[in-house]
Amino acid sequence: MSGRTPLSAAERFWSHVVQGPTPTDCWIWTGAVGDDGYGRFWLPQPDGGQRAMRPQRWLYEHLTGTALTPSTLLLHACDVPLCVHVDADLSVSHLAPGTHRGNMLERVQRGRHRNASTALRTISFPRSERVRLSRELREAFRDHGWDGDAVRACKTGITATTPTLW
Numbered sequence: 209m210s211g212r213t214p215l216s217a218a219e220r221f222w223s224h225v226v227q228g229p230t231p232t233d234c235w236i237w238t239g240a241v242g243d244d245g246y247g248r249f250w251l252p253q254p255d256g257g258q259r260a261m262r263p264q265r266w267l268y269e270h271l272t273g274t275a276l277t278p279s280t281l282l283l284h285a286c287d288v289p290l291c292v293h294v295d296a297d298l299s300v301s302h303l304a305p306g307t308h309r310g311n312m313l314e315r316v317q318r319g320r321h322r323n324a325s326t327a328l329r330t331i332s333f334p335r336s337e338r339v340r341l342s343r344e345l346r347e348a349f350r351d352h353g354w355d356g357d358a359v360r361a362c363k364t365g366i367t368a369t370t371p372t373l374w
């Protein structure tokens with residue numbers, strides 16, 4: 209292994225992503241998950257330290273060449289916090305920059321991507337529940353690859369024993 213070029217940020221990024229088989233599927237982040245239920249992508253810094261970013265924000269900036277300001281949110285249309293399916297075309301992308309969720313959803317809904325139309329809002333689950341679901345999903349995908357049922361379970365939060373929390 210000595211003498212090999214270290215993996216680039218992009219190579220490391222994609223090594224942590226499991227993509228669904230169709231163009232409208234989620235792309236699930238299987239790297240680190242923070243205590244808010246969202247992914248963390250660690251990036252080496254010039255000073256030798258590391259900085260954590262949400263992976264979807266990193267991919268957005270990587271694909272578009274546009275830096276997101278701290279006040280610009282990157283919002284999930286699919287309601288899967290670990291999804292990093294970013295595309296410059298908003299009719300395909302599961303994520304869009306914005307400051308208001310309603311505006312973004314309206315734009316995305318005009319597109320063809322509506323496989324999330326029946327999704328309940330995992331994102332609005334209590335934080336502890338969202339973290340638990342995200343970590344379960346991360347581990348399932350990391351260990352077993354793509355699992356459409358797991359995505360649906362995450363979106364709906366279903367199991368027969370899940371208490372209704374709202």
Ligand SMILES: [Zn+2]
Nearest residue numbers: 234286291302
């Ligand atoms: Zn998604």
